[in-house]
Amino acid sequence: MKSAYIHIPFCETICTYCDFCKFYYDKKIVFPYLKALEKEIKENYKEEKLSTIYIGGGTPSSLDLKELEKLLSILSVFKKENTYEYTIECNIESITEEKIKLFSFYGINRISIGVQTFQEKYLTFLNRKHTKEEVFQKINMIKKYISNINVDLIYAIPGETLEELESDLECFLSLKIPHISTYSLIIEEHTILHNQKVENISEELDLKMYELILQKLNQYHHYEISNFSLVGYESKHNLTYWNNEEYYGFGVGASGYVNGIRYTNAKSISHYKENKKIECYSVSSKEKIENEFILGFRKLDGISIKSFKEKYGLNPIYLKSVQDLMNKKMLEVEGDYLKIPDKYIYVSNEILISFIDCQEDF
Numbered sequence: 001m002k003s004a005y006i007h008i009p010f011c012e013t014i015c016t017y018c019d020f021c022k023f024y025y026d027k028k029i030v031f032p033y034l035k036a037l038e039k040e041i042k043e044n045y046k047e048e049k050l051s052t053i054y055i056g057g058g059t060p061s062s063l064d065l066k067e068l069e070k071l072l073s074i075l076s077v078f079k080k081e082n083t084y085e086y087t088i089e090c091n092i093e094s095i096t097e098e099k100i101k102l103f104s105f106y107g108i109n110r111i112s113i114g115v116q117t118f119q120e121k122y123l124t125f126l127n128r129k130h131t132k133e134e135v136f137q138k139i140n141m142i143k144k145y146i147s148n149i150n151v152d153l154i155y156a157i158p159g160e161t162l163e164e165l166e167s168d169l170e171c172f173l174s175l176k177i178p179h180i181s182t183y184s185l186i187i188e189e190h191t192i193l194h195n196q197k198v199e200n201i202s203e204e205l206d207l208k209m210y211e212l213i214l215q216k217l218n219q220y221h222h223y224e225i226s227n228f229s230l231v232g233y234e235s236k237h238n239l240t241y242w243n244n245e246e247y248y249g250f251g252v253g254a255s256g257y258v259n260g261i262r263y264t265n266a267k268s269i270s271h272y273k274e275n276k277k278i279e280c281y282s283v284s285s286k287e288k289i290e291n292e293f294i295l296g297f298r299k300l301d302g303i304s305i306k307s308f309k310e311k312y313g314l315n316p317i318y319l320k321s322v323q324d325l326m327n328k329k330m331l332e333v334e335g336d337y338l339k340i341p342d343k344y345i346y347v348s349n350e351i352l353i354s355f356i357d358c359q360e361d362f
């Protein structure tokens with residue numbers, strides 16, 4: 001095991017598009033939750049050295065200093081590789097210099113921030129509470145302590161124009177940070193936007209926006225469908241997922257993949273405290289290979305043929321489903337890598353579906 005994900009489900013406000021496992025921040029439940037988290041970690045962590053730790057949410061930075069100190073002291077049980085990556089997700093409005101100093105003291109060396117957009121009307125639409133000025137001010141403050149920063153950008157917001165997205169992208173570029181994650185807004189069920197019957201933008205506009213992002217962020221390394229970084233700043237933690245490697249998932253609603261078993265913890269805090277799972281199954285070898293493709297082809301480099309052979313004792317290019325896609329020129333070999341050609345990366349989901357539907361016995 002190389003990685004651990006820790007879920008902190010508390011948020012001060014609820015974003016209109018959010019379908020994650022989250023609860024309103026409530027001082028009374030934070031410490032009892034951290035106690036349950038500590039118990040889960042103690043019972044399951046096998047003391048391996050980890051190369052990535054990721055505290056996500058929710059909004060981990062919504063905890064106050066005392067709560068964060070408790071959380072980070074619980075997590076200090078994790079042993080770390082020398083070149084570890086340790087990330088915490090933050091919201092602009094709840095981040096303070098004291099919190100950043102605390103993160104740095106506990107070895108956190110990467111901050112991921114939900115910026116989403118710089119357009120005031122869309123911030124209101126998404127129910128995000130920060131302003132453009134605060135983004136610049138807080139990111140400059142963070143840079144004094146931690147330079148490895150990711151910012152999330154949301155596009156395809158209903159009503160958004162290409163010009164507005166372009167202006168957002170220019171602001172993101174002017175932040176001069178090493179990593180940008182982009183998300184096309186999909187209106188999921190059980191969200192405020194879905195209840196308000198808001199509809200997704202057209203696919204044509206979504207594609208145009210994606211192309212604009214590729215063009216504007218061309219000084220970054222586009223290494224995964226939606227992720228861009230300076231070279232050397234690719235998210236090691238997310239690469240664990242895309243490389244189909246195992247990882248711990250701790251906390252309410254967290255998913256993990258440990259010793260061939262994929263599991264998801266209960267999404268209610270009371271059930272989580274009782275150690276309940278909503279999903280827990282052993283991954284079959286067929287599913288392992290399907291996941292290898294579905295996750296691995298999200299990377300622009302694709303899948304290493306050599307490591308696939310080492311993992312599964314098979315050359316992937318001789319699999320029928322792979323050959324069918326190669327014949328349609330939807331997969332190609334480049335050096336040691338089997339990959340989706342760049343021109344098809346936008347429609348990669350449709351290509352990946354063929355692995356889920358395929359009847360081939362790997």
Ligand code: SF4
Nearest residue numbers: 011014015018057058
């Ligand atoms: S901050 Fe994140 S987890 Fe919290 S409501 Fe917004 S999108 Fe959801």
